[in-house]
Amino acid sequence: MASQKSAKEESYVFDRNHAATSRLNYQYYLWQNAAGFYLHPDIPQLQPNAQVADVATGSGMWLLDLASSLPPTTRLTGLDISLAQCPPRAWLPHNVQLFSWDFFTEVPVDLVAKFDVVHIRLVAVTIRNNDPTVLVRNLARLLKPGGFLQWDELDTPTAHVTVAAPNLETEALEQLRELLISPMKGRNGETLLGSRDWIQAIPENLETNGFCDVRKHTYCEAPHMGVFWNDVISPIVWTFTANGGRWVLSAEEFADVMLKTDDTVKEKQLRSMALRASKESDAGAAVRYGKMSIIARKL
Numbered sequence: 001m002a003s004q005k006s007a008k009e010e011s012y013v014f015d016r017n018h019a020a021t022s023r024l025n026y027q028y029y030l031w032q033n034a035a036g037f038y039l040h041p042d043i044p045q046l047q048p049n050a051q052v053a054d055v056a057t058g059s060g061m062w063l064l065d066l067a068s069s070l071p072p073t074t075r076l077t078g079l080d081i082s083l084a085q086c087p088p089r090a091w092l093p094h095n096v097q098l099f100s101w102d103f104f105t106e107v108p109v110d111l112v113a114k115f116d117v118v119h120i121r122l123v124a125v126t127i128r129n130n131d132p133t134v135l136v137r138n139l140a141r142l143l144k145p146g147g148f149l150q151w152d153e154l155d156t157p158t159a160h161v162t163v164a165a166p167n168l169e170t171e172a173l174e175q176l177r178e179l180l181i182s183p184m185k186g187r188n189g190e191t192l193l194g195s196r197d198w199i200q201a202i203p204e205n206l207e208t209n210g211f212c213d214v215r216k217h218t219y220c221e222a223p224h225m226g227v228f229w230n231d232v233i234s235p236i237v238w239t240f241t242a243n244g245g246r247w248v249l250s251a252e253e254f255a256d257v258m259l260k261t262d263d264t265v266k267e268k269q270l271r272s273m274a275l276r277a278s279k280e281s282d283a284g285a286a287v288r289y290g291k292m293s294i295i296a297r298k299l
């Protein structure tokens, strides 16, 4: 684990504390519930000695669950700019390893063309310039020729607010939806929360950067799960805050990170939006959006 934080790591918009890790893991289980697979069925069954990488592994949960579904002869590697949210190395299965790596930098030589499958999920907030090409090329470099990429991301343009009954208030949830689909600018005009347009163009980007057989699969949770997803994207969890309310945690985390940018006006707006969205959600409204898994084969 890197002892000193890089500028990139400093600028990551979410926290790495217990609440943030809980959010990540809760989101992980909801995602699995919606998707119903670890590896999409388009990816052929792995050989017993297959090598799998999970880029931006977060808490490592996907990788660890996948490990328990594969023979112990497979090798699984988790990569992230920070491993602070992962379990201690001593508690990992013997065939799982973790490395720190900033995916905007050169692929370490010993990882080049090493993997049969590379998985990446939910890195939208890290692409600030609307162009994931550096990342896409690095993902290709990790794969063996013929290896498969699975890229899971929110299908953000599909985001919409739904209500369980007519005439419910949804103003703050609409603001939250807007936050999900648009880049957010800081006081100095810099992008704080990653741009989104590039997400729709991932298939074309893959095709021009070393991949073929690109397929995009979309899916969504069942309507009754929408409220739990709302807890995540928002995400609203029960926390015993000063005013004892339900808080919109990722917006909260984001606001906390924004404290570092000293944008108190935006921070106040976000905190207020988070609280109002939480109340609207309690009354029976939710932001829903599709999820997608893009599968591609390295040329």
Ligand SMILES: C[S@@+](CC[C@H](N)C(=O)[O-])C[C@H]1O[C@@H](n2cnc3c(N)ncnc32)[C@H](O)[C@@H]1O
Binding pocket: 008, 012, 024, 025, 028, 055, 056, 057, 058, 059, 079, 080, 081, 082, 101, 102, 103, 104, 120, 121, 122, 123, 126
């Ligand atoms: C929203 S989390 C998703 C984690 C995990 N994939 C999941 O679905 O639960 C985004 C992850 O990207 C990682 N990340 C952010 N910037 C990165 C970078 N430049 N290089 C590698 N990982 C990065 C963060 O540390 C975080 O673990």
